[in-house]
Amino acid sequence: MKQALFALCRQPTELAACSLLGARLVSDTPEGRVAGRIVEVEAYGGAADRGSHISRAVTERTKIMAARPGLAYVYLIYGMYHCLNVVAHADGEAGAVLVRAVEPLEGLDLMKARRGTERVRNLCNGPGKLCQAFGITKRHNGHCLTEAPLYIVPGEKPAEAEVAAAPRINIDYAGEAKDWLWRFYLKGNQYVSKK
Numbered sequence: 001m002k003q004a005l006f007a008l009c010r011q012p013t014e015l016a017a018c019s020l021l022g023a024r025l026v027s028d029t030p031e032g033r034v035a036g037r038i039v040e041v042e043a044y045g046g047a048a049d050r051g052s053h054i055s056r057a058v059t060e061r062t063k064i065m066a067a068r069p070g071l072a073y074v075y076l077i078y079g080m081y082h083c084l085n086v087v088a089h090a091d092g093e094a095g096a097v098l099v100r101a102v103e104p105l106e107g108l109d110l111m112k113a114r115r116g117t118e119r120v121r122n123l124c125n126g127p128g129k130l131c132q133a134f135g136i137t138k139r140h141n142g143h144c145l146t147e148a149p150l151y152i153v154p155g156e157k158p159a160e161a162e163v164a165a166a167p168r169i170n171i172d173y174a175g176e177a178k179d180w181l182w183r184f185y186l187k188g189n190q191y192v193s194k195k
Contacts, residue, residue, distance in 0.1 A: 004154045005146050009069030009088040013095030016069075016088035017043035018184050021163060022155040025102055027134040028148050034107030034134050036124055037155065038099055040185035040192045042168045044085070046094035051174035051182075054094050064142060066094035072150065074131075074141040081128030084136050086145060086152065100169075100183070102130045103191040126193040162187055169194060 008019045018041075026035040044052040046065070053075075054062040064073045064087060073085035073096045089095035102124040104111055111123045111133040124130035131137070136150065145152045165181040172178055185192045 005152055006070050008154055009086060010091065011088070012090050012093075013045050013088050013097060014043040014182050016086070016095075017041045017097040017182065018163060019154075019157060020086060020088075020097055020099070020152070021184060021186060022158050024105070024153040024155050025099065025130075025134065025150075026106075026153065027136065027150050029135045031135070032107055032110045034104075034111050036102035036104045036106070036130075036134075038101075038152075039103050039189045040099075040101035041183070042098040042100055043088075043182040043184075044096050044098060044168075045182075046089070048177075049095075049174075049180075050177040051168055051171040051180075052095070052177075065089075065096045067142075070145055072140050072143045072145050074136060074138050076138065077128070082131035082137055083127040084131055084134075084140070098127060099130065100127050101125050101185070101191050101193045102134075103189060104133070121190055125191050158186060 009016050020038050020041050023038045047055050049055050054065040069088050071087040084099045085096035088097045104123050115133050123133045140150050164185050164187045166183045167179050168183045
């Protein structure tokens with residue numbers, strides 16, 4: 001499993017993003033296990049990608065995007081929502097893949113309790129929602145995603161015809177990079193955050 005994830009993440013970020021679709025995200029916590037299938041992602045590259053955190057500056061927070069592929073990059077947005085990224089890039093580059101949405105498969109009762117909703121469709125259909133449902137916080141930043149308690153099991157790659165490509169969300173500041181088709185999702189999947 002370790003080598004499979006490392007190989008998947010050690011390629012250009014946009015290719016790694018597509019390769020993560022269909023993989024299984026698992027979180028083992030004292031309260032129980034939750035798991036789901038990754039159905040939506042966004043790729044964020046290095047210095048040339050103005051939508052990427054690391055394009056603005058290499059800081060204590062962003063330097064992980066140039067670290068070893070397969071690590072978790074977790075940050076807080078709007079002062080309240082965590083976002084899970086998978087460090088993924090070709091050798092000598094920087095980049096990470098934002099996990100935007102997950103199809104819940106296991107531990108639904110625990111996810112519902114954490115999210116405060118009974119609507120299964122709304123448990124993980126957004127990056128902040130899925131982090132809340134999976135119990136992911138900044139303590140996971142830098143964690144190797146081949147090891148418990150938070151890990152990714154590569155799955156069967158969906159057929160090319162099943163994958164949609166679209167511009168990334170909420171990066172209007174990114175110049176021409178805002179139009180790059182680096183958001184990938186499974187067509188017709190009800191757990192995708194935004195069609």
